[in-house]
Structure formats: structure tokens, C-alpha cells
Amino acid sequence: MFPNALRDGRLVAAALLVVSTFALGVQLLNPPELVVAGGDDAALETVGYYFRYRDAIVVAVSAAVFGASAAFLALDAYPSDSEEKRSLETAVADSPEAGTSDGPGASESADETARRTRWEETAARLADTERIVYETALEADGEIAQREIVERTDLSKATVSRTLSNLESRGLLDRERRGMGNVVVLQ
Template sequence: MVLRVLQNTRLVTATVLVASTVVLAGQILNPPRIVVAASGAGADVTAVGSYFTYREIGVVAVAACLCGASAAVLLLQHRSSSAPDPGQSRALTDGRSTLQRSDDLLEARRREWEETTDELADTERVIYETVLDADGVRAQREIVEETDLSKATVSRTLDTLESKGLVERKRRGTGNVVMLL
């Protein structure tokens, strides 16, 4: 849940960053032109040049502040999410590499996934094990090819596995990629 809140915060912050950057660039690149007109016998209308009004200066200042603040928040969130937790720092001081930690994590996840396999129905188990054999990520069309199940059966079974919170499908091009959770 914390991860979803963090992702939503990043999305809002990134949206503010993009919007403020667009407003800032638009204001700076397109300053208003001031036109002076004189009335009388030799009336002439002349464009004096590009000058900002107080309103536009305020818009530029607010957009610049929002741009800087949202960029700083995104940077700090990225650094804090990539910082190792205390357990990981202990593993680093033990001399274990990042690759070793990811292998350990994969093995732990694999054990969890294998325990889950025992609780599934036949078709669910076949599809789940197919994804498990691919280290938790497999294209949906490859599942159809490897299991000799119909597209409809694979799709319905993946719906069931998704509703149980065991897999997630992500759209990739014209197909789906199935990932174990």
C-alpha cells in the first residue's frame, strides 16, 4: 500500500513538474508585445518591444518555484527509495554483492511461489508453473504455445489468478506479459 501511495505521489509531482515547465517555457519564450498608439494629426502605432507585466512576472515566479520544488521532491524520493535499508547495508558490509542479494531474493520468492502452486486447481497450476519456470515473467502468447491450452482458457485462468492476487498482466505492444506477484 505504501508503494502505491508513493507511486501516486510521484505521479502528481511529475505532473506538476511537467505543467510548471510548460507554463514557464511558454511565458519566457512568448513575452507580450507592448503597442503604443498616439492620437492626433500624425497618429502612428508602434510596437515598442517585449516587456513582462507584473502578472506575467508572477506567473513565471510561481511556475519556477513549482518546477524547482517538484524536481527536488522527485529527486529526494528517488534517492530515498534507492537507499538500502538497514538489513541490506549489513549484507553489503558482509561483502555480498548486489547480484547475490537479488539471487537470494529471487530464491525466496521462488519458494513462496512454489508453496502457492500446491493450492491451485489443475489449469491454474499448469499456467502458474509455466510462468514460474520463466523466473516469474512470461508473455501470454508463450504460455498458450507451451501449454497447448486455448487462448480463451489461458485468458480465463489468468483472470482467476489475477483475482487471487497471484499474477499481474501488463500490456506490451499487441500482447500481454504475465508476472508473478
């Protein structure tokens, strides 16, 4: 995972996010004070807090780096359509059935292999609870009752339902109403 994160730039973006957050915090929480020594009585008086040009530049640059790295990390979390299409094309091209035309059964097998490969790649990109729920559906060949996910995992009904809603909103699965319950179907 570490080499992939470094190659993709996620590790660098995360480091920049931490550094810029620290720099912003230091600059904004500790502004310089303007102290004025007055006349004959030699009393020091704090007039106010003013940022110097250097401080303003540090804040502006840190804010820009913070925004850019946060946006990169947020947008990088979800694969683009072109990435999914490319991974599907690679899976189909690399499958042993690719290039053989032994009738309709060969293309169905190639489609199943490509679909399973795509599901496994998607599962590898998910984190924590989402991965557990997705892999449980994957182990059931892409179709499982929602109540079975609750039974097979140590997750509560609410957690499974919330996680499925998140995955469904990202287009990774569908929930179909069947009878009294839902059936989860991977996309």
C-alpha cells in the first residue's frame, strides 16, 4: 500500500496537508503584537495585533497548499470513470478467455472474470467498514441479502445499512427490494 500511495501522490498530498495546517495554525493563533514605548515614563503598551507582509504571505501560501492538497485527496478517493473503464479493459484483455471464440459460453466466462476482477480492485480501494461489507457481497458472487451481511459480519444493522447507502450513492452496488428485505447486487 505504501508504494502505491507514494506513486499516486496521496502520501505527498497528505504530508502537505499536515504541514500547511500546522503553518496556518501557528500563524493564525499567534499573531505578532505591536508594542509602543511611550514618551518619558517608559511604559510599554500593546496597541494591537498586526500581521507583517511575510506573515500574510505565509498564511496565503499555506491556505492555498491546504486547499489544493485537501481537494486532491478528496477527489482521489473516488476512481474516475476512465480509471474503472481502463481496469475493466485490462482485466478482459488479460483474462485467459480473451481471444478465444468458443461460442457464447466463452464470452460469458470472460465477462464474469472481468466483472470479478473489477469487483476485487474496487474492494482493494475501499477502507474499513466499506471494504468489509463489499467483500462480504463479493464472497457471495456479487449478490447477497442485506440481512446475511449483518449475520456474516460483526456489524450492526444500522452500520450495514449506512455503509450500503454510501456504496450505493457511489454507484458500486444496488439494493433491490425482494419480499420483506433487500438484496445487495454489486455493479
